[in-house]
């Protein structure tokens with residue numbers, strides 16, 4: 001395999017498969033209720049006709065996110081796997097990633113080959129980020145109703161995620177969120193890293209996020225050749 005691909009995919013540990021020879025893994029993190037599951041559902045609907053997708057969800061004690069995705073029938077049931085993380089959801093995506101790695105690899109073995117695996121974090125706070133050993137790219141989802149000062153306050157998700165999604169802009173007028181200020185604050189924290197303002201539950205709301213994932217997939221496939 002090529003080892004001189006784009007810098008965006010640094011060397012990393014994976015249990016059994018080489019980078020580029022497996023599905024692109026994209027992590028979705030962010031506070032509870034920001035719209036991570038809604039984003040996963042909308043991405044599946046937008047991309048499933050052209051991209052072979054699997055989903056791994058992380059909940060603390062339940063499998064609620066997976067059950068929601070199953071009820072919504074965004075993918076065939078065998079493509080959706082739930083990891084119950086126990087006490088600390090951020091630990092399962094950042095420190096002891098073995099349960100998630102296993103879930104991703106078993107999913108790929110069971111239904112693969114896949115193009116894309118979406119891993120949703122059981123979000124608990126603003127600091128939860130994914131290990132680079134688990135995902136190749138991470139999306140951090142916040143929403144305008146969670147407070148328009150979140151981009152200014154920063155934190156590793158806001159500052160370092162490969163993509164920051166500011167969701168629920170349809171609610172901005174109701175909660176008095178200042179989107180312009182959020183954009184300025186996010187740019188100050190993130191420099192050149194992209195930020196998308198959207199409402200993933202609105203018609204077409206997922207499109208910019210789906211386009212970003214599509215670009216990452218194209219880059220991933222280029223490494224794979």
Ligand SMILES: Nc1nc2c(ncn2[C@@H]2O[C@H](COP(=O)(O)OP(=O)(O)O)[C@@H](O)[C@H]2O)c(=O)[nH]1
Nearest residue numbers: 031032033034035036037038167168199200201
């Ligand atoms: N108004 C509005 N509600 C949304 C949007 N996206 C998600 N929601 C709602 O926000 C709540 C939490 O969404 P969910 O995806 O479960 O959040 P998660 O905890 O981050 O996975 C649900 O009631 C969603 O229907 C959006 O773009 N606009």
Ligand SMILES: [Mg+2]
Nearest residue numbers: 036037065120
């Ligand atoms: Mg969720």
